[in-house]
Amino acid sequence: MKKRVLILVLFAFMASITMRGQLNDYKYIIVPKKFETFKKENQYMTSTMVKYLFTQKGFTPVYDDELPEDLANNRCLGLLASLSDDSSMFSTKVTVILKNCQSVEVYRTQEGKSKIKEFTAAYKDALEKAFVSFDGINYAYSPKKVEEKQTEPQTVIVSYRNDVKKLEEKTETEVVKQEATLENQSYETIEPETSNFTKAVEKTEQPMITSSMLYAQPIENGYQLVDSTPKVVMKLVSTSIENVFLTDYQGNSGVVLQKDGKWFLEYTEDGEKKLKELNIKF
Structure with missing residues (x-):
């Protein structure tokens, strides 16, 4: 056993x-x-x-x-x-x-x-x-290693009239730039240059939290917070813990909780935890 x-x-x-x-x-x-x-x-x-x-x-x-x-x-x-x-x-x-x-x-x-x-x-x-x-998995992102392809060197042979000369081995990213005589031959690379161009990311406009008063309105399973406009800023989902609510702020999961008589919003953005004080009137 x-x-x-x-x-x-x-x-x-x-x-x-x-x-x-x-x-x-x-x-x-x-x-x-x-x-x-x-x-x-x-x-x-x-x-x-x-x-x-x-x-x-x-x-x-x-x-x-x-x-x-x-x-x-x-x-x-x-x-x-x-x-x-x-x-x-x-x-x-x-x-x-x-x-x-x-x-x-x-x-x-x-x-x-x-x-x-x-x-x-x-x-x-x-x-x-x-x-x-x-629980216990302890996740941590580890990028997969990409195997680099090995380029086999190739021999470039230049025939000039009746004379054959074997050039030094060059990689396939190099070509021969020839002039009228063998003495003036030179090499230039054809590898693409790294671009610094970045694609613009469109961001959707979402309501921001300001320092003004937010008013809590009861809804199913929690509250919605509105400003003086009135515009819904976020929704609070009740939990089994008193004065602790789940929320979604600008696409980021977060928690709204009361501490020392004050209300705070805690959420994670780009892997960084952030904390904002809220002025809520229930």
């Missing part, structure tokens, strides 16, 4: 190491704003919650319509997240699946289950349980 338990533990450990190596090959997690299993975009806050949970586990999640330039040019840098939903009338059951650019499944979490009756809270609870599968 002890041997069997030890074998299972070793198998789980080796599987964790193997899976970590597979996930480390990918720089991004692509999160759809509308999962195939749902009819509406971000239904039950599933897209927001999945993006937030991946951030908490150390990954770099991005929405499918807000890809960074390197990922837009090479989709194989990221894994596409999807949900397998086997929910019934009495319980919510979801599994998170990651597939590469060739639609090959790379990773599948355990099934997260919840018996909460309210849908948004139920999917949040089930997803949190599914994401336990990422």
Whole structure:
């Protein structure tokens, strides 16, 4: 019995190491704003919650319509997240699946289950349980090494009248520039010069947080914050912790929480954690 338990533990450990190596090959997690299993975009806050949970586990999640330039040019840098939903009338059951650019499944979490009756809270609870599968993986992006192709040297032979002279070996990126005599021969490279041209990235305009007062209006499963315009600045999703809310600020997953009587927004942008103080009136 002890041997069997030890074998299972070793198998789980080796599987964790193997899976970590597979996930480390990918720089991004692509999160759809509308999962195939749902009819509406971000239904039950599933897209927001999945993006937030991946951030908490150390990954770099991005929405499918807000890809960074390197990922837009090479989709194989990221894994596409999807949900397998086997929910019934009495319980919510979801599994998170990651597939590469060739639609090959790379990773599948355990099934997260919840018996909460309210849908948004139920999917949040089930997803949190599914994401336990990422504990201990210690993800860290490690780019794949690209093998450089070796160019075989070629011999350039120049025939001039009846004299044949063998020139020094040159790589295929060099050509002979000839003049009237052999003595004045020279070489120039035909390698392309590195361009400093960069493609402009279009950014969608989103509401910014200012120091002015924000007013909390109750909505399903939380609040929406509006300014004096009034314009909705962000939505807050209630959690099981008092005065702690999930939010999505300018495409970045974040948390709004109260500390020492003040409200703060904490979110991650380009891998850097940021903190903003909010002036909220409930």
